[in-house]
Amino acid sequence: MSEQQKNRVSVEIYGQTYNIVGTESPGHLRFVAASVDDQMRMIKRANPSLDSAKLAVLTACNAVNDYLKLNKQVEILESQLKKLKDEVND
Amino acid sequence: MSEQQKNRVSVEIYGQTYNIVGTESPGHLRFVAASVDDQMRMIKRANPSLDSAKLAVLTACNAVNDYLKLNKQVEILESQLKKLKDEVND
Numbered sequence: 001m002s003e004q005q006k007n008r009v010s011v012e013i014y015g016q017t018y019n020i021v022g023t024e025s026p027g028h029l030r031f032v033a034a035s036v037d038d039q040m041r042m043i044k045r046a047n048p049s050l051d052s053a054k055l056a057v058l059t060a061c062n063a064v065n066d067y068l069k070l071n072k073q074v075e076i077l078e079s080q081l082k083k084l085k086d087e088v089n090d
Numbered sequence: 091m092s093e094q095q096k097n098r099v100s101v102e103i104y105g106q107t108y109n110i111v112g113t114e115s116p117g118h119l120r121f122v123a124a125s126v127d128d129q130m131r132m133i134k135r136a137n138p139s140l141d142s143a144k145l146a147v148l149t150a151c152n153a154v155n156d157y158l159k160l161n162k163q164v165e166i167l168e169s170q171l172k173k174l175k176d177e178v179n180d
Contacts, residue, residue: 013147013151014147016143016144016147018144018147018148018151020151022155024155028155028158031158032151032154032155032158033151035154036147036150036151036154039150039154040147040150051143052143053106053141053142053143053146054106054108056143056146056147056149056150057103057104057106057108057126057130057142057146057149058108059146059147059150060126060129060130060146060149060150060153061103061108061110061122061123061126063150063153063154063157064122064125064126064129064153065112065114065118065122066153066157067153067156067157067160068118068121068122070157070160070161070164071160073164074160074163074164074167077164077167077168077171078167080171081167081170081171081174084171084174084175084178085174087178088174088177088178
């Protein structure tokens with residue numbers, strides 16, 4: 001178990017209250033909640049018939065997709081960095 | 091508007107069918123959907139009282155949080171890479 005201090009914030013996302021817990025700062029946790037709220041409202045504008053569960057699922061899909069794309073970018077950057085370090089050390 | 095080909099897949103996430111559209115491959119889109127489904131089920135096991143909308147919102151929060159952490163890692167890697175390139179060129 002982590003010994004890191006856990007922060008707990010109460011946030012409102014799409015009209016519902018959530019208690020979010022994390023080792024990140026309360027400001028960061030609120031920013032995450034606000035991003036999810038924004039994205040759900042954005043998807044709702046484009047798809048007015050979707051209920052909140054479906055909006056949240058599609059928001060989660062977008063977020064996971066963005067994460068996977070960024071993860072690929074991290075792999076590329078790490079490989080470029082390794083190559084450059086090897087060149088410098090040769 | 092992008093001229094890239096859009097792929098459309100029908101996926102099941104937490105018992106509901108969704109039509110997911112994206113420029114990514116159908117396999118990638120299915121992988122995203124399976125990840126969201128997995129995460130919702132994992133959060134459900136830890137919080138059996140949550141309904142599917144709340145599970146999806148918390149899954150979205152986790153994904154956005156992971157994305158932001160990874161984004162910080164990208165910034166650090168890009169800065170390391172820039173520094174090393176500057177050293178090599180000096």
